[in-house]
Amino acid sequence: MLQEAPTSKASRARFITFEGGEGVGKSTQVKRLLQNLQRHDIEAVRTREPGGTPKAEAIRSFILQGRSESWGPGAEAVLFAAARLDHVNQLIAPNLRNGTWVLSDRFHDSTRAYQGLTGGVDDKLIAGLESLALDGHAPDLTIILDMDPEAAFKRVAERAIEDGLALTGDRFEKEELEWHKKLRDGFLSIARDNPDRCVVISAAQSEDTLEAAIWEAVTQRFPELLRGSQA
């Protein structure tokens, strides 16, 4: 009978998540990290939350259009977890099993920060939803992009003007500045509580400088990348 070769720790596919407030540059940096990994011959995919699978994208539209707002943060935490469960089962776990690295623009820390620490949902409910939805697939590394929310909004507005785009804003982007400051503190407290998994990087730098800082954090955490040892 054929036996699967054991995957060595050095060659195991990694799951990396990006977290932080609105407009700090997560999507931009997820794309850049994907390219950097591919340049090092690492198979990788990028995805996002809420979303990543057709069912989770349906939940994303429902929430971000504001249709669940009146249900309150507890019910919204359940909806985000339902989307996550499908995302983990259908996309994240199968890719990791096949040796493909997964980069996700937001993941469970967003529920913890938005619905839990900022929205006031009980920690026990958040923890229960987390263990249900993750099913053992905690990220290997979480990059938290940190920035003063006022400066981030200014940057997004300037970029929108440069690109001739209208600023719209979804359900959460419309919250007050104080709320966004609390959210920032929430992400920083998650980083303090999970020092082995989380790295905080200042997002108040150019896209290129930030990309280099993220690459340094990723290669420090996974030195096998520089040895070119993905089996």
Ligand SMILES: Nc1ncnc2c1ncn2[C@@H]1O[C@H](COP(=O)(O)OP(=O)(O)O)[C@@H](O)[C@H]1O
């Ligand atoms: N380091 C940066 N400096 C200046 N502008 C940036 C930087 N990173 C991203 N942007 C711009 O800010 C806006 C939000 O970036 P994005 O990557 O979509 O953020 P997020 O995914 O965190 O919401 C975009 O217009 C993007 O081009």
Ligand SMILES: Cc1cn([C@H]2C[C@H](O)[C@@H](COP(=O)(O)OP(=O)(O)O)O2)c(=O)[nH]c1=O
């Ligand atoms: C994954 C997740 C996202 N969210 C919120 C954060 C964002 O406001 C929104 C996702 O919208 P998105 O447009 O992806 O925001 P951003 O570009 O800032 O990442 O959903 C939660 O409140 N809880 C969650 O668990």
